Amino acid sequence: MTENTLNALRKDINEIDSDLMVLLAKRRRISHSVLEYKITNNKPVRDEEREQALLEKLINYGKSLGLDAFYVNSVFQTILEDSVLNQQALLQKSLNPDSLSDTHRVAYLGGQGSYSQLACHKYFSRRPGKLVEMGCQSFEQITQHVEKGQADYGLLPIENTSSGSINEVFDLLQHAQVTIVGEVTHSVEHCLLAAPGAELSDIQKIFAHPQPFAQCSRFIQGLDNVLHETCDSTSSALKQVSETPNSAAIGSAQAGKNVGLEVIKAGLANQTENHSRFIVVARKALQVSTQIPTKTSLIMATKQQVGSLADALMVFKAHNINMVKLESRPVPGNPWEEVFYVDLLANTAEKHVQNALEELKDHTQFVRILGCYQSESMQAVEV
Numbered sequence: 001m002t003e004n005t006l007n008a009l010r011k012d013i014n015e016i017d018s019d020l021m022v023l024l025a026k027r028r029r030i031s032h033s034v035l036e037y038k039i040t041n042n043k044p045v046r047d048e049e050r051e052q053a054l055l056e057k058l059i060n061y062g063k064s065l066g067l068d069a070f071y072v073n074s075v076f077q078t079i080l081e082d083s084v085l086n087q088q089a090l091l092q093k094s095l096n097p098d099s100l101s102d103t104h105r106v107a108y109l110g111g112q113g114s115y116s117q118l119a120c121h122k123y124f125s126r127r128p129g130k131l132v133e134m135g136c137q138s139f140e141q142i143t144q145h146v147e148k149g150q151a152d153y154g155l156l157p158i159e160n161t162s163s164g165s166i167n168e169v170f171d172l173l174q175h176a177q178v179t180i181v182g183e184v185t186h187s188v189e190h191c192l193l194a195a196p197g198a199e200l201s202d203i204q205k206i207f208a209h210p211q212p213f214a215q216c217s218r219f220i221q222g223l224d225n226v227l228h229e230t231c232d233s234t235s236s237a238l239k240q241v242s243e244t245p246n247s248a249a250i251g252s253a254q255a256g257k258n259v260g261l262e263v264i265k266a267g268l269a270n271q272t273e274n275h276s277r278f279i280v281v282a283r284k285a286l287q288v289s290t291q292i293p294t295k296t297s298l299i300m301a302t303k304q305q306v307g308s309l310a311d312a313l314m315v316f317k318a319h320n321i322n323m324v325k326l327e328s329r330p331v332p333g334n335p336w337e338e339v340f341y342v343d344l345l346a347n348t349a350e351k352h353v354q355n356a357l358e359e360l361k362d363h364t365q366f367v368r369i370l371g372c373y374q375s376e377s378m379q380a381v382e383v
Protein backbone atom coordinates (compact mmCIF):
# COMPACT_ATOMS: atom_id res chain seq x y z
CA MET A 1 0.00 0.00 0.00
CA THR A 2 1.32 3.44 -0.86
CA GLU A 3 1.47 6.39 1.50
CA ASN A 4 -1.13 8.10 -0.68
CA THR A 5 -3.59 5.27 -0.13
CA LEU A 6 -2.90 5.40 3.62
CA ASN A 7 -3.60 9.13 3.63
CA ALA A 8 -6.85 8.60 1.68
CA LEU A 9 -7.99 5.94 4.16
CA ARG A 10 -7.15 8.22 7.10
CA LYS A 11 -9.15 11.00 5.45
CA ASP A 12 -12.17 8.62 5.28
CA ILE A 13 -11.72 7.77 8.98
CA ASN A 14 -11.51 11.47 9.88
CA GLU A 15 -14.78 12.12 8.03
CA ILE A 16 -16.56 9.23 9.78
CA ASP A 17 -15.29 10.45 13.17
CA SER A 18 -16.57 13.99 12.45
CA ASP A 19 -19.96 12.56 11.44
CA LEU A 20 -20.04 10.55 14.68
CA MET A 21 -19.30 13.71 16.69
CA VAL A 22 -22.14 15.58 14.98
CA LEU A 23 -24.49 12.69 15.76
CA LEU A 24 -23.31 12.49 19.39
CA ALA A 25 -23.93 16.22 19.84
CA LYS A 26 -27.38 15.81 18.23
CA ARG A 27 -28.15 12.86 20.55
CA ARG A 28 -27.19 14.98 23.58
CA ARG A 29 -29.53 17.78 22.49
CA ILE A 30 -32.42 15.32 22.09
CA SER A 31 -31.63 13.84 25.52
CA HIS A 32 -31.91 17.38 26.97
CA SER A 33 -35.36 17.69 25.41
CA VAL A 34 -36.45 14.35 26.93
CA LEU A 35 -35.59 15.87 30.32
CA GLU A 36 -38.37 18.44 29.86
CA TYR A 37 -40.92 15.61 29.73
CA LYS A 38 -39.47 14.12 32.91
CA ILE A 39 -39.59 17.45 34.73
CA THR A 40 -43.20 18.11 33.72
CA ASN A 41 -44.32 14.60 34.64
CA ASN A 42 -42.12 14.23 37.74
CA LYS A 43 -40.47 11.04 36.43
CA PRO A 44 -37.04 9.76 37.55
CA VAL A 45 -34.27 10.89 35.21
CA ARG A 46 -32.95 7.38 34.79
CA ASP A 47 -35.09 4.77 33.05
CA GLU A 48 -33.20 1.49 33.34
CA GLU A 49 -35.85 -0.51 31.48
CA ARG A 50 -35.52 1.79 28.47
CA GLU A 51 -31.70 1.53 28.67
CA GLN A 52 -31.85 -2.25 28.77
CA ALA A 53 -34.22 -2.47 25.79
CA LEU A 54 -32.07 0.01 23.86
CA LEU A 55 -28.85 -1.91 24.54
CA GLU A 56 -30.39 -5.26 23.58
CA LYS A 57 -31.62 -3.84 20.30
CA LEU A 58 -28.27 -2.21 19.55
CA ILE A 59 -26.29 -5.35 20.40
CA ASN A 60 -28.46 -7.41 18.01
CA TYR A 61 -28.19 -4.80 15.29
CA GLY A 62 -24.42 -4.62 15.88
CA LYS A 63 -24.15 -8.40 15.39
CA SER A 64 -25.86 -8.12 12.00
CA LEU A 65 -23.20 -5.55 11.04
CA GLY A 66 -20.29 -7.69 12.29
CA LEU A 67 -19.72 -5.69 15.51
CA ASP A 68 -19.20 -7.75 18.66
CA ALA A 69 -21.53 -7.40 21.65
CA PHE A 70 -18.77 -6.31 24.07
CA TYR A 71 -17.77 -3.41 21.83
CA VAL A 72 -21.32 -2.20 21.20
CA ASN A 73 -22.19 -2.54 24.89
CA SER A 74 -19.18 -0.56 26.12
CA VAL A 75 -19.64 2.25 23.55
CA PHE A 76 -23.34 2.68 24.37
CA GLN A 77 -22.90 2.35 28.15
CA THR A 78 -20.56 5.35 27.89
CA ILE A 79 -23.08 7.27 25.78
CA LEU A 80 -25.91 6.47 28.21
CA GLU A 81 -23.85 7.46 31.24
CA ASP A 82 -23.11 10.81 29.63
CA SER A 83 -26.78 11.27 28.76
CA VAL A 84 -28.01 10.49 32.29
CA LEU A 85 -25.35 12.56 34.06
CA ASN A 86 -26.01 15.53 31.78
CA GLN A 87 -29.76 15.35 32.37
CA GLN A 88 -29.10 15.21 36.13
CA ALA A 89 -26.70 18.16 36.02
CA LEU A 90 -29.23 20.23 34.01
CA LEU A 91 -32.01 19.38 36.42
CA GLN A 92 -29.86 20.34 39.40
CA LYS A 93 -28.94 23.61 37.71
CA SER A 94 -32.58 24.52 37.18
CA LEU A 95 -33.32 23.74 40.85
CA ASN A 96 -30.43 25.82 42.20
CA PRO A 97 -30.30 29.00 40.11
CA ASP A 98 -28.35 30.79 42.89
CA SER A 99 -25.45 28.39 42.46
CA LEU A 100 -25.19 29.42 38.80
CA SER A 101 -22.02 31.40 38.92
CA ASP A 102 -19.70 32.15 36.03
CA THR A 103 -16.72 31.21 38.15
CA HIS A 104 -16.06 28.19 40.38
CA ARG A 105 -13.20 28.72 42.82
CA VAL A 106 -12.12 25.22 43.84
CA ALA A 107 -9.62 24.27 46.56
CA TYR A 108 -7.96 20.83 46.34
CA LEU A 109 -4.83 19.05 47.50
CA GLY A 110 -1.65 19.53 45.46
CA GLY A 111 -1.18 21.21 42.13
CA GLN A 112 -0.85 20.46 38.42
CA GLY A 113 -1.44 16.79 37.60
CA SER A 114 -2.44 15.78 41.13
CA TYR A 115 -5.20 13.18 41.35
CA SER A 116 -7.38 15.80 43.01
CA GLN A 117 -6.94 18.11 40.04
CA LEU A 118 -8.00 15.34 37.63
CA ALA A 119 -11.09 14.62 39.78
CA CYS A 120 -11.85 18.35 39.94
CA HIS A 121 -11.77 18.62 36.13
CA LYS A 122 -14.05 15.59 35.84
CA TYR A 123 -16.61 16.99 38.32
CA PHE A 124 -16.73 20.49 36.81
CA SER A 125 -16.78 19.28 33.19
CA ARG A 126 -20.58 19.03 33.56
CA ARG A 127 -20.82 22.33 35.40
CA PRO A 128 -19.88 25.03 32.91
CA GLY A 129 -18.11 28.14 34.15
CA LYS A 130 -14.58 29.43 34.61
CA LEU A 131 -12.58 27.20 36.93
CA VAL A 132 -10.25 28.97 39.35
CA GLU A 133 -8.07 26.29 40.91
CA MET A 134 -6.53 26.69 44.34
CA GLY A 135 -3.89 24.04 45.10
CA CYS A 136 -3.57 23.49 48.89
CA GLN A 137 -0.99 21.89 51.17
CA SER A 138 -3.37 20.03 53.49
CA PHE A 139 -6.99 18.87 53.80
CA GLU A 140 -7.49 21.36 56.62
CA GLN A 141 -6.39 24.24 54.41
CA ILE A 142 -9.02 23.15 51.87
CA THR A 143 -11.92 23.32 54.35
CA GLN A 144 -10.57 26.60 55.78
CA HIS A 145 -10.59 28.20 52.32
CA VAL A 146 -14.25 27.18 51.93
CA GLU A 147 -15.22 28.27 55.47
CA LYS A 148 -13.65 31.69 54.97
CA GLY A 149 -15.30 32.16 51.57
CA GLN A 150 -11.96 32.21 49.71
CA ALA A 151 -13.12 29.15 47.73
CA ASP A 152 -16.64 28.21 46.59
CA TYR A 153 -15.90 24.50 46.69
CA GLY A 154 -13.39 22.13 48.27
CA LEU A 155 -12.56 18.68 46.94
CA LEU A 156 -11.60 16.02 49.50
CA PRO A 157 -10.72 12.36 48.82
CA ILE A 158 -12.82 10.22 51.15
CA GLU A 159 -12.13 6.60 50.17
CA ASN A 160 -10.11 4.46 47.82
CA THR A 161 -10.78 0.94 46.55
CA SER A 162 -7.22 -0.17 47.51
CA SER A 163 -6.49 1.64 50.78
CA GLY A 164 -10.02 2.13 52.18
CA SER A 165 -11.30 5.18 54.03
CA ILE A 166 -9.22 8.31 54.39
CA ASN A 167 -9.53 8.83 58.14
CA GLU A 168 -8.01 12.31 58.19
CA VAL A 169 -10.90 13.58 56.07
CA PHE A 170 -13.55 11.86 58.22
CA ASP A 171 -12.02 13.45 61.32
CA LEU A 172 -11.96 16.87 59.67
CA LEU A 173 -15.65 16.61 58.80
CA GLN A 174 -16.54 16.28 62.49
CA HIS A 175 -15.87 19.99 63.01
CA ALA A 176 -15.54 21.76 59.66
CA GLN A 177 -18.33 24.24 58.96
CA VAL A 178 -18.99 22.95 55.45
CA THR A 179 -21.66 20.85 53.80
CA ILE A 180 -21.24 18.06 51.23
CA VAL A 181 -22.79 19.12 47.90
CA GLY A 182 -21.45 16.48 45.55
CA GLU A 183 -19.23 13.48 44.92
CA VAL A 184 -17.06 12.27 42.09
CA THR A 185 -15.27 8.97 41.53
CA HIS A 186 -12.06 8.96 39.61
CA SER A 187 -9.89 6.03 38.52
CA VAL A 188 -6.34 6.37 39.70
CA GLU A 189 -3.46 4.76 37.81
CA HIS A 190 -0.32 4.97 39.91
CA CYS A 191 3.00 5.07 38.01
CA LEU A 192 6.59 5.31 39.11
CA LEU A 193 7.91 8.58 37.64
CA ALA A 194 11.57 9.48 37.25
CA ALA A 195 13.97 11.58 35.18
CA PRO A 196 14.14 10.60 31.47
CA GLY A 197 16.38 7.58 30.89
CA ALA A 198 16.29 6.35 34.51
CA GLU A 199 15.62 2.65 35.16
CA LEU A 200 14.03 0.93 38.14
CA SER A 201 17.42 -0.45 39.23
CA ASP A 202 18.79 3.16 39.50
CA ILE A 203 16.15 4.24 42.02
CA GLN A 204 17.34 4.61 45.60
CA LYS A 205 14.53 6.74 47.03
CA ILE A 206 10.79 7.06 46.36
CA PHE A 207 8.71 10.13 47.27
CA ALA A 208 4.90 10.00 47.57
CA HIS A 209 1.88 11.16 49.53
CA PRO A 210 0.91 8.56 52.21
CA GLN A 211 -2.18 7.53 50.20
CA PRO A 212 -0.31 6.36 47.05
CA PHE A 213 2.19 4.58 49.33
CA ALA A 214 -0.72 2.72 51.01
CA GLN A 215 -2.39 1.93 47.68
CA CYS A 216 0.87 0.55 46.21
CA SER A 217 2.12 -1.20 49.39
CA ARG A 218 2.77 -4.53 47.67
CA PHE A 219 4.97 -2.99 45.00
CA ILE A 220 6.87 -0.96 47.64
CA GLN A 221 7.41 -4.00 49.89
CA GLY A 222 8.89 -5.87 46.92
CA LEU A 223 11.71 -3.33 46.51
CA ASP A 224 14.95 -3.95 48.42
CA ASN A 225 17.15 -1.14 49.73
CA VAL A 226 14.94 1.65 48.47
CA LEU A 227 14.14 4.49 50.89
CA HIS A 228 10.66 6.03 51.06
CA GLU A 229 9.81 9.56 52.04
CA THR A 230 6.25 10.81 52.50
CA CYS A 231 5.26 14.22 51.11
CA ASP A 232 2.30 16.58 51.63
CA SER A 233 1.01 15.95 48.12
CA THR A 234 1.87 14.24 44.85
CA SER A 235 2.93 17.62 43.46
CA SER A 236 5.55 18.08 46.17
CA ALA A 237 6.74 14.47 45.65
CA LEU A 238 7.32 15.31 41.96
CA LYS A 239 9.25 18.43 42.93
CA GLN A 240 11.53 16.40 45.20
CA VAL A 241 12.45 14.10 42.29
CA SER A 242 13.89 17.00 40.30
CA GLU A 243 16.06 17.94 43.33
CA THR A 244 17.20 14.43 44.34
CA PRO A 245 19.41 12.22 42.14
CA ASN A 246 18.33 8.56 41.64
CA SER A 247 14.88 9.19 42.99
CA ALA A 248 11.32 8.60 41.77
CA ALA A 249 7.79 9.61 42.75
CA ILE A 250 4.41 7.88 42.60
CA GLY A 251 1.87 9.82 40.52
CA SER A 252 -0.24 9.75 37.37
CA ALA A 253 1.42 9.60 33.96
CA GLN A 254 -0.11 13.04 33.23
CA ALA A 255 1.42 14.54 36.38
CA GLY A 256 4.83 13.22 35.35
CA LYS A 257 4.49 14.55 31.80
CA ASN A 258 3.64 18.03 33.12
CA VAL A 259 6.99 18.25 34.91
CA GLY A 260 9.17 16.36 32.40
CA LEU A 261 9.33 13.00 34.22
CA GLU A 262 8.89 9.63 32.52
CA VAL A 263 6.92 6.56 33.52
CA ILE A 264 9.39 3.81 34.46
CA LYS A 265 6.69 1.44 35.74
CA ALA A 266 2.90 1.63 35.48
CA GLY A 267 0.06 -0.17 37.30
CA LEU A 268 1.61 -0.04 40.79
CA ALA A 269 -1.63 -0.22 42.81
CA ASN A 270 -2.46 -3.34 44.83
CA GLN A 271 -5.83 -3.61 43.06
CA THR A 272 -6.05 -3.45 39.28
CA GLU A 273 -9.28 -1.41 39.61
CA ASN A 274 -8.04 1.49 41.73
CA HIS A 275 -10.67 4.21 42.18
CA SER A 276 -10.88 7.14 44.56
CA ARG A 277 -14.12 8.77 45.64
CA PHE A 278 -13.96 12.49 46.36
CA ILE A 279 -16.57 14.62 48.09
CA VAL A 280 -17.25 18.22 47.11
CA VAL A 281 -17.90 20.59 50.00
CA ALA A 282 -19.33 24.12 50.05
CA ARG A 283 -20.65 26.60 52.62
CA LYS A 284 -24.27 26.36 51.52
CA ALA A 285 -26.33 23.24 50.82
CA LEU A 286 -27.90 22.69 47.40
CA GLN A 287 -31.41 21.43 46.81
CA VAL A 288 -31.41 17.96 45.27
CA SER A 289 -34.20 16.80 42.97
CA THR A 290 -36.07 13.69 44.12
CA GLN A 291 -35.90 12.54 40.48
CA ILE A 292 -32.20 11.69 40.71
CA PRO A 293 -30.16 9.24 42.84
CA THR A 294 -29.25 11.04 46.06
CA LYS A 295 -27.01 10.38 49.03
CA THR A 296 -27.30 11.77 52.54
CA SER A 297 -24.21 11.63 54.76
CA LEU A 298 -24.41 12.09 58.52
CA ILE A 299 -22.41 11.64 61.70
CA MET A 300 -23.99 10.32 64.85
CA ALA A 301 -22.93 9.32 68.36
CA THR A 302 -25.00 6.51 69.80
CA LYS A 303 -25.93 6.24 73.49
CA GLN A 304 -23.49 4.39 75.74
CA GLN A 305 -25.78 1.40 76.24
CA VAL A 306 -26.16 -2.15 74.97
CA GLY A 307 -27.61 -2.40 71.46
CA SER A 308 -27.81 1.34 70.82
CA LEU A 309 -26.01 1.15 67.45
CA ALA A 310 -28.24 -1.74 66.33
CA ASP A 311 -31.33 0.26 67.42
CA ALA A 312 -30.15 3.30 65.47
CA LEU A 313 -29.53 1.25 62.32
CA MET A 314 -32.93 -0.43 62.60
CA VAL A 315 -34.48 3.02 62.07
CA PHE A 316 -33.11 3.05 58.51
CA LYS A 317 -34.43 -0.46 57.87
CA ALA A 318 -37.86 0.45 59.25
CA HIS A 319 -38.09 3.39 56.84
CA ASN A 320 -36.80 1.35 53.90
CA ILE A 321 -33.60 3.41 53.57
CA ASN A 322 -30.52 1.77 52.10
CA MET A 323 -27.33 2.38 54.12
CA VAL A 324 -24.27 2.18 51.86
CA LYS A 325 -21.51 3.09 54.30
CA LEU A 326 -20.86 2.85 58.03
CA GLU A 327 -17.54 3.94 59.47
CA SER A 328 -16.55 4.46 63.11
CA ARG A 329 -14.02 7.06 64.23
CA PRO A 330 -12.75 8.00 67.70
CA VAL A 331 -13.78 11.35 69.20
CA PRO A 332 -10.65 13.50 69.65
CA GLY A 333 -10.07 14.15 73.38
CA ASN A 334 -12.60 11.49 74.50
CA PRO A 335 -10.78 8.15 74.55
CA TRP A 336 -12.96 5.10 73.73
CA GLU A 337 -15.86 7.19 72.49
CA GLU A 338 -16.85 6.70 68.91
CA VAL A 339 -18.82 8.60 66.30
CA PHE A 340 -20.30 6.86 63.28
CA TYR A 341 -20.27 8.14 59.72
CA VAL A 342 -23.21 6.94 57.71
CA ASP A 343 -24.00 7.26 53.98
CA LEU A 344 -27.62 6.65 53.01
CA LEU A 345 -29.23 6.43 49.59
CA ALA A 346 -31.79 9.01 50.62
CA ASN A 347 -32.97 12.55 49.96
CA THR A 348 -33.77 14.76 52.97
CA ALA A 349 -36.51 16.42 50.90
CA GLU A 350 -38.58 13.23 51.24
CA LYS A 351 -41.00 12.82 54.12
CA HIS A 352 -40.01 9.24 55.04
CA VAL A 353 -36.35 10.33 55.26
CA GLN A 354 -37.28 13.30 57.48
CA ASN A 355 -39.28 10.93 59.71
CA ALA A 356 -36.35 8.50 59.95
CA LEU A 357 -33.92 11.30 60.88
CA GLU A 358 -36.34 12.54 63.55
CA GLU A 359 -36.70 9.03 64.99
CA LEU A 360 -32.92 8.58 64.94
CA LYS A 361 -32.64 11.31 67.59
CA ASP A 362 -34.31 8.93 70.11
CA HIS A 363 -31.45 6.45 69.72
CA THR A 364 -28.46 8.79 69.57
CA GLN A 365 -26.69 11.46 71.60
CA PHE A 366 -26.38 13.65 68.55
CA VAL A 367 -26.91 13.52 64.80
CA ARG A 368 -25.42 15.98 62.31
CA ILE A 369 -26.30 15.93 58.62
CA LEU A 370 -23.09 16.44 56.64
CA GLY A 371 -24.90 16.90 53.35
CA CYS A 372 -27.53 15.72 50.91
CA TYR A 373 -26.16 15.52 47.36
CA GLN A 374 -26.45 14.02 43.91
CA SER A 375 -24.90 10.54 43.80
CA GLU A 376 -22.72 10.26 40.72
CA SER A 377 -21.66 6.65 40.94
CA MET A 378 -23.80 5.24 38.15
CA GLN A 379 -24.20 1.44 37.90
CA ALA A 380 -24.48 0.25 34.31
CA VAL A 381 -27.57 -1.85 33.48
CA GLU A 382 -26.94 -5.57 32.89
CA VAL A 383 -27.73 -6.97 29.44
Ligand SMILES: O=C(O)C(=O)C[C@]1(C(=O)O)C=C[C@@H](O)C=C1
Pocket residue numbers: 031034035045046047048050051054079080083084
Ligand atom coordinates in the same frame (compact mmCIF):
# COMPACT_ATOMS: atom_id res chain seq x y z
O1 LIG B 1 -35.39 7.70 26.99
C1 LIG B 1 -35.21 8.39 27.98
O2 LIG B 1 -35.99 8.38 28.94
C2 LIG B 1 -34.04 9.25 28.05
O3 LIG B 1 -33.95 10.08 28.94
C3 LIG B 1 -32.91 9.04 27.11
C4 LIG B 1 -31.88 8.08 27.65
C5 LIG B 1 -30.84 7.94 26.48
O4 LIG B 1 -29.87 8.69 26.46
O5 LIG B 1 -31.07 7.13 25.62
C6 LIG B 1 -31.26 8.66 28.86
C7 LIG B 1 -31.60 8.28 30.12
C8 LIG B 1 -32.48 7.14 30.41
O6 LIG B 1 -31.98 6.37 31.46
C9 LIG B 1 -32.77 6.35 29.21
C10 LIG B 1 -32.46 6.75 27.95
